[in-house]
Amino acid sequence: MRFIDVFAGCGGLSLGLLKAGFQGVAAIEKNPMAFETLRHNLIDGLRYKFDWPDWLPKKAMSCEQLLTDFSPYLISLAGTIDVMVGGPPCQGFSLAGKRNSADPRNKMAEQYLELVKLVKPRFLIIENVTGFNSKFNEVVQGDADKYYNQSYAEYISNELSGIGYSVSRGKLNCAMFGVPQNRYRYFIICSLLDDGVNLFERLVGYGEEFKSIKKLARGKHVSVCDAIADLETAGKSLRESNDSPVKGFREIVYQLPDIVSPYLKLMHDGHVGSPNSLRLPNHKTSTVIQFIKIRQASEPGKSLSKETRDRLGLKKHAITVLSKNQPSPTITTLPDDVIHYSEPRILTARETARIQSFPDWFEFLGKYTTGGSSRKLECPRYTQIGNAVPPLVSEAIGMMLKAHASSKEIGVEALKI
Structure with missing residues (x-):
């Protein structure tokens, strides 16, 4: 067909x-x-x-x-x-x-x-x-x-x-x-x-x-943990990220976990080695502290209430801390809509791709993000992933x-x- x-x-x-x-x-x-x-x-x-x-x-x-x-x-x-x-x-x-x-x-x-x-x-x-x-x-x-x-x-x-x-x-x-x-x-x-x-x-x-x-498994949803647990930074070595022209970023040295979930097997799909788009964000210290406060004030898996957003001085309409054992909320084109369930950071592009069910061999090209007037013209990696079916x-x-x-x-x- x-x-x-x-x-x-x-x-x-x-x-x-x-x-x-x-x-x-x-x-x-x-x-x-x-x-x-x-x-x-x-x-x-x-x-x-x-x-x-x-x-x-x-x-x-x-x-x-x-x-x-x-x-x-x-x-x-x-x-x-x-x-x-x-x-x-x-x-x-x-x-x-x-x-x-x-x-x-x-x-x-x-x-x-x-x-x-x-x-x-x-x-x-x-x-x-x-x-x-x-x-x-x-x-x-x-x-x-x-x-x-x-x-x-x-x-x-x-x-x-x-x-x-x-x-x-x-x-x-x-x-x-x-x-x-x-x-x-x-x-x-x-x-x-x-x-x-x-x-x-x-x-x-x-x-x-x-x-x-x-x-x-029938009768239940795949969780965020099933999808991205192997991409956590805890216990991993880091190296310089070199899959985009912008320097100064790091990524995990990927290692296949001993226990692989059924969903992770689908995502590996025969791929050997490290997937691309693993670049970790370079958050300012103040941003990390803000994320920690958000995690303390939120109920994982539920969007932060307006009252809590106002109390924390947040201007965003929606921000959610992931619940480890539940599905993610909708992945959008804005990477700061979602905070990792156990680390004070946004998700990497590869983590969002996993949650969107793109296999590890699928390589995203171009910039990671864009801003200002360029947002109407460019389609960087996070946007490509968030827009996809x-x-x-x-x-x-x-x-x-x-x-x-x-x-x-x-x-x-x-x-x-």
Whole structure:
């Protein structure tokens, strides 16, 4: 089964589908930093390679540029693509910030729809924040009028139904599929064949079976400790970190633990040696003291209350000390949203990648962080990881779709339009 990944980021959706046995064809991502990580690992990787078309440059580009410059070629793909996946940028929908129905980034979902009409894939997967299905309440002028009093998920679902797709959708917690993180996301899953099967409900019901296949315990969530205990600094030697141009940072000398949790076995995935992105933060002494105070004042696993934040003089809206034996809260693009469960520091990029279920062989490239005006233009490692769909969830989707397609004994040729 062949797929295209749109708004691909660093490749979380692609990685999961590749691990499920799919063949990548193309991936569209406009940010050069994120695209380079994707290209390095998956498009031209050592483990996976895309069947990339000759007419499409292997470079970062927007969906708008793809439609403008390559529409005739995209039409030629019609009937040859089994799955199109994509998580259009979600800032206009996020309940964590100011929701704005006129946010220009919302238009990217419309570009996704135009691409669907050209390529006509057999299945569609759209992932977004849960606010994607919340109605906008404000009256907006111009083109955004059509979103008034309905959610963007409703708008897109109606549009997809209108061009012949059977649509199922809903919210799920990624922890259901073995991801050590309570990450709630909204999924729209569509099929060109209306066979009466609700694919979203089938996905939700597949969680326990998927965990069994992955040799994870049924009936309980994977904990943060299961995911990152081997990356603690206690008892480890440190060395200079050299996987980015910025000097003066240190990292642990990684050693495989004597006891490896089932989740950790999945993350090692045959990788030998030290994973990249282990760089430890260089916190000021005052920051370490502040983190110690936060740990003393907090209940692990729960976001610090406003009263406590005010008392400690914190300006952040959300900060959580991890609970060692529970899943993490949602990993975001801001590394200082979460404090380690036993050490007064933020997590390393590799620790956040583990919590997002990226295997250790997957290498993140580019800067670790960025700031100021560059935040709107750059996509450093922490941002790449925080924006990604957890590969374990994508792999579960891929395995569910393959099983569904096999049960119907249908092929791409039968669905050509």
